[in-house]
Amino acid sequence: MKVALSWLEKFVQLPPNLSAKEIAEALTLSTVEVEEVVDLSEQFNNMVVGKIVEIKPHPNADKLRLAMTDIGGGEIKQIVCGGTNLFTGMLVAVALPGSFVKWHGQGDLVKLEKAKIRGEESFGMICAAEEIGLADLFPQATGTEIINLSFLEVEPGTPLGKALSLDDFVLEIDNKSLTNRPDLWGHYGIARELSAIYQVDLGKVPVDRINIDNKSNILRVNIKSSDCRRYLGAMVQGVKVGPSPWWLASQLFKVGIRPINNIVDLTNYVMLELGQPLHAFDASYIPGGDIVVRPANSDEPFQALDGKEYKLSATDLVIANHKQPIALAGIIGGADSAISDVTSAVIFESANFDPVTIRRSSKRLGIRTDSSARFEKGLDPELAYLGMRRVLTLVSKLFDEVKIEAVVDNYLEPLQPAVITVNLDFLNKKIGQEIDISEAADILRRLDFSTKVKGKTMEIKVPTWRSTGDISLPEDIVEEVARILGYGNIRPSLPIVKLYPPPPDRMRKLKRQIKNYLTFSADLTEVLSYPFVDEVVKDKWGFNDGDLVYLQNPIASNLNILRPTLLPNLLKFLLDNMRWQEQVGLFEIGRVFRYQPSEWPRTPKGDSFLPWQDYHLAFGLAGKSAEYYLRAKGIVEGLLDYLHISDYKWQEAGDEFAVEMGKTLQLYLLINNENIGSIFIPNQDLIKAYDIESEVVMGEFNFNILARNYHSQHQYTPLPKYPSVVYDLAVIFPSEVKWEEIVGVIKSASNLARKIYPFDVYHGKQIPAGHKSIAFTIEFADPDKTLTSSEVEAEIKNILKLLDEKLGGKLRQN
Amino acid sequence: MDIVEEIKEIARRAKEQVEKINSASDLLSWEKSVLGRKSRLSQLMRNIKDLPLEQRREAGHIANQVKQELQEIAAKLKSSLQQAEKQKQVDVTWPGEKPQRGHLHPVSLVQRELEDIFASLGFIIEDGPELESEYYNFDALNIPAYHPARDMQDTFFTVGGDVLRTHTSPIQVRAMQKYGAPLRLIAPGRVFRYEASDASHDFVFHQVEGLMIDKDISIANLIAIAKEFLSRIFTQDVEVRVRPGFFPFVEPGFEMDLTCILCQGKGCSACKRTGWMEFMGAGLVHPRVLEAGGIDPQEFSGFAFGFGLDRLIMLKYRIDDIRLFHSGDVRFLQQF
Structure with a gap:
């Protein structure tokens, strides 16, 4: 998730002289991992707003012109330009030599040099949107159009990033580290963390009052599934769909969201600000203002905004009009009911859906959206209310003629915030060092937990935005205190435990x-x-x-x-x-x-x-x-x-x-x-x-x-008292005789033969065909006495006799 | 000159000469000239018998003594010259004859080091199945079905509905059920992730799980143990940085970074100029996990950690491609 520093600063006044990098590090150490800090103005280095003062034909090219451009400081420079929409007095984006641009919006960034184009000097270039990464903000009708900045009230020479209010820092937050924090999926939640970390006040979200009228006959919401916990709807007349004003479009652009139209952009703005996904329907597709929230019918077709048709199942939750789904709840809107240029009445939705249902549908259908990513974490139903107030506040600001005709709020079982009692001893034991209870309570208060301290006990009321599963146990409180205290402030200490030996392995x-x-x-x-x-x-x-x-x-x-x-x-x-x-x-x-x-x-x-x-x-x-x-x-x-x-x-x-x-x-x-x-x-x-x-x-x-089968019970054999006698023999056997047979015969022939091992096998000239000569060693030993040579001779004689009788073995003579 | 004096003079001169001899042939001619039949010494000895008795006895004694001494000198010199000769034939710069040996895989080598470190601290080295049930791989670890945390680990499923374990953490609960508390163990093992491989990711790799359960186990204990074993493994003092991290089976959960061992914390491309390297996930064991393991969270608490063994090995030996571990390439394995 991308977070713009300037957006955070709308809610918290951070200590002066903090760099974006330091803020990122503070968040990383206490809250969530910031993977990268991007200085958005860097891409606009050496780019300024220029004013066209005179246009002259290019002597050597029909499609190019010489634009005499005021680049500030009284300097008028000649820039060769092919822009078809160029006019005198126009404010344009000028990339000066030394800046980096993308030729025709393609390939890598290239460093611009002072150059001659078809024989004419050009001091940099006048940019098309795609050449400086602004295509999402300035949709080009043709490839040869340059950006028209005439709507800006700035002097020539103003740095481009500043002129476009894009001189901001963006923190890239690792979404994985947000998995358990539904409250951090908007700028306001991150700002709350910063207020706790830096001990500064958190500003309120600017919202107007709204009048809930659940008996309205202009808008009725019928919830037919417990998977929808809360549903706020608002019927708004008198909007004029068109491109967003610059403050809105540029703010979305900075955090990587493409502006679409003012209504959709407003809903996205509120989502990015508060973390509450909203949806806007063209009211003409909801006859009678009758909205039904119900499980989908099995195999019910649904034409989504992404241009695809999905087949739904009974486990999916839909928002429907009298006959068909107009949105897949919490995931994606329908194609028909989407806001278009001719929309004049809008129904805003700010709702709360069951995270498991959203996740299951999103996974099964393979649709992941900014909305589903938030709902599947388990959002605070109170946030739906705030989100509705916020969007209505903004929509009233945006259109003079706007009329909020009805607001309904269907919320049957309000969320009960968790209450947790934590003893100081428990906290100390888990952290591993003594914490001052007033410090712990203060940290919790800074995070908007209301805390009553009685002696060594804290009774803690968890705010609703942390009560949807995130925080329910005393252990969760340990984390809150420890992380804001700073893990770096915990002194390492080796555990003191009883000794017990691990079992043999x-x-x-x-x-x-x-x-x-x-x-x-x-x-x-x-x-x-x-x-x-x-x-x-x-x-x-x-x-x-x-x-x-x-x-x-x-x-x-x-x-x-x-x-x-x-x-x-x-x-x-x-x-x-x-x-x-x-x-x-x-x-x-x-x-x-x-x-x-x-x-x-x-x-x-x-x-x-x-x-x-x-x-x-x-x-x-x-x-x-x-x-x-x-x-x-x-x-x-x-x-x-x-x-x-x-x-x-x-x-x-x-x-x-x-x-x-x-x-x-x-x-x-x-x-x-x-x-x-x-x-x-x-x-x-x-x-x-x-x-x-x-x-x-x-x-x-x-x-x-x-x-x-391995039992290591090996024992030693006493060393022999008497020397053994080693004897080598070469015996010719028929080829098919196997070594194992020879050993068997020798052992049966002599009780004194202790070890028998072969050292050579020979087939060759001196050996009759179908035979082989095997040379082997026999070690004779008697445990009780030293063997005499005549005793060994007798053993050999007997061995040779039996080898001959049983295996046809004959002593080799040569 | 007195005969005795002359013999003594011969001995003195002969000893002087022998000092300069450094070849077998010189030694031979020296022997001949000093001790040979025609030598002056032999000549004098033959003459001794003609001397008066008194002188004869003294001269004979001296002459024999000198002859024996010179013979001994010759023999000694001869053997040392022979040895020198032999040594000349050996080229000591020739490579030694190494016995043939094979090579242990680096995973085995470093795993053993870790096992030994933790065994010395009284930890059990535990093993578990690689093909696991969803229950032990997820549910018992406080990761219910359809929880977003299941997304954090892309999983291989078998047709029978089991999973290739995505981490070594299932061993935590199996071991709690087997041994009860108190308990301390590490569990090194293979793990599997259903994701594309590149130089720093593989779909099969190794983790080491650590678990310690006892009375009053704290965050401070975990940090101390981590510092201890990391300093031993890298044979240098490492600093550990603890920051929040989410793993459903611990509460609180941390990411533990260590001083970048490539730049000693100065900041380099490997650590994205932060001076820190992400090293492992850790935390205090979640009470629900203790309960799944049959351990009373009111009585016991514990810490757990898990880190990638392959990554540690890569850092230790500066290996730049994780896929080498499963390449079977002897040219790689021979280096360990």
Whole structure:
């Protein structure tokens, strides 16, 4: 919302020598955030009012003329001008060299220099409205018309901003910070805050008396919905619709509202001044002066001022004549009943509508107006009365012949102002330091709260404009006192509380350990991906629609599903990085979503549960040539070692655990026989989609299940008393023999074999076809004695015998 | 000359010479000339046996002592020359062999710092669902349906009618219901806003929620805690500026600004020449929120705050585009 400083100053006399910036800062620190202070006169720097003293033809151009212009101080300058409406004696807007203008109203601002135009000197230019941002104030009939300022009573040379009364400061207030303050949506409300902050008096809004006649037969209002709390109407005859006088048009213009005609401008003026939206109907569209405020019929058509037709529903509130809506209450007027050049009788409306109704309709129909933005905050019904008095006061000033024929006020249940009792101890405890009760009461009085102090208690009557939901609790009073006192005056102090230890946080600790291991031992880099995927999870990764959580309003059509797996986005990251890396290793820990109940209740009742959203851990390795499968497996095994989880096993996908779509060589990890996840090679078509040559291995695990199975009860093993004996063997096996089988046979053959690990596999010339040579190490140890070489020989002999019998393994001879 | 005197003279000269030796070959020729078979010392030693007994004993003793001493000098010099030789082969300016390591995401790094700061103050580090119910994301936080405050946060809705949480604040009420009062916690987490992204806004980002509930918690307490943790995070004393701000779940509500850490409050383009940076929303927990959490507002009061973690990280490392966080680009991540 834009606020003009001069408008505020109509109501408060601020201390002298305050800059607009200081005022903005004071408001920011105590009331609302001022985002920017704009000095309107800046755009008119080096522009003056000029008077045309003589017009001469341009020797080299038909459409241009030489305007001899008095720019003040006795200086007559020659300016080349193409304005078709130029005449001698005319007052014009002159942009002197050094000013900034927009050529033909388009593009960026350009700095004007002294120039020759078609061979003739031109000292600046005579401006058209669009060239200096005044098109809203001076509608141009044609593109070649210049501004005619002859209506101004000023001397040539008067700075343009001053001549147009546009030498003002505008404060841009962040609308978000006004969300809870319906009273601040007009200049008067902001002025009230300034009066409290600077401790100066707040002036009254100049209004005449009005006579309410609810039995009038000229105007009758029938309210058929409780969503209309108050409705004031006034029938006014004898208006003459036309452009607004300068004081009105320029005031609206300064705060960014385009002047339309004097009647509409007046209603806008009152809205901007007081925060009360008004509406003006052409009375000829309300036969008999009968106004009905009622819910819309369902599917009832409504032709709005914005040129669009809307289909209404029963939850919308309309202002209607005897047969159809003439306004969507509090949001927008109708097209037919709008004020036009031929309007002679006007019905002004100043009403109060239910904020939820206004907001619901405005959202559903997609119409946001200055009016709806105010009503949806919950306006004070008393403001409707003041608004009506104000507009009638102004309309009487504007037209000599005006006649106010009837004013009605339909207000069935007057608002009861809130009364709050606040104890000084409460105030002190919340603020955290001792406040003087008379100071607190004074602050509240400055904000127009009436306050009775009895000992340490204040009985506070809240003004009606703060009683519509904004202020209802003692806590709200704390805010009023603290903000005007100034938060900067509160001394920070650390809380003094009892010590109580937070409960242990296993999940977080484990997550840190795992991230550390993956990063610093496994050489993987942590990534975060958006938790959105598209249909690829169905088509390529095998998820069913029923498992997926779809978004109603995705940010893009390919981000419409909440990820049920981390894999698709991680694979994309792996392959993206392969464009500039030889190899890459990444991991992510994050929530994945599936349409099954989680442990999170939707409400405290606990009768329905949010979708499942466990944490998953995924990692992937990609590279140009290397084989990463065993490295991936090793990363997992190393992690389990690091966490001292030993009761795990790997199981190839097949009978018990299915091969999932998109995955080959899938190997499941079971801990305590519970499925934690798997490692695998993604299918080629998934990789080919990226058009990058790369080998990829990935793994994905359920972090929650892993954490559930993690019990850190690791204990130390006493160091061996006797040395172990290490023995290397190379044995030739048929190709299909698996390492796990070899280990099984060796363990069954020797009780003394403690550790068995392979260090080489060889297929080659010396090995018969269909066979492989496996070299491995066996560590023998006896806990009770030192092994002799003959004992070890005997073990080896037995091992080789059983390897031969069970697996066809023969000791390699060469 | 007396033989003993001559041996002593040989020793003195030899020691003088050896001082100047700095190569293995010089050492070898020195050894040869001093200790070799044809050396004067060897010659004299051979002659000792012809001396009278009295002299023989003294000369023999001295000669052996000198020979041993010179041999030791030679050996010592030899080993130090060898070491010098070896060192010459090492180029100490060659880069060291760094072990391979991966990189933690900056969000994890800074989140850990915050967690550690607050854990040291006895705060619980709490987590909550990212896919939330409207009840916890809005209603329980005193944001009823059709309240204009719902507009302040553009929301992703699922087809099932749940929402991607627009802030970490729903954790406040869940935690109150889980732990009761007194309570102090922070809750870092991902949040979602249905809005267009640019260099300083993303539709997925991170917040850190803070909550402290106890007897007599005040605005003064909140300001003190905020100053404390911000000074630790930025490892410099920061000033905090408090001004009114509206969040339905607190009353009073504030915006908390901190001294612009880019210009130390002098005023620069990043802080719009104000010297202050908008940093977080905060306030005293609204009594209706305490009630929703099952806590008696007559007995307990509390403060709450929430700030954007990504923004803090961007300030800390001077990162100029928030979208890098979700880019997966290793060239970015390797820098942390």
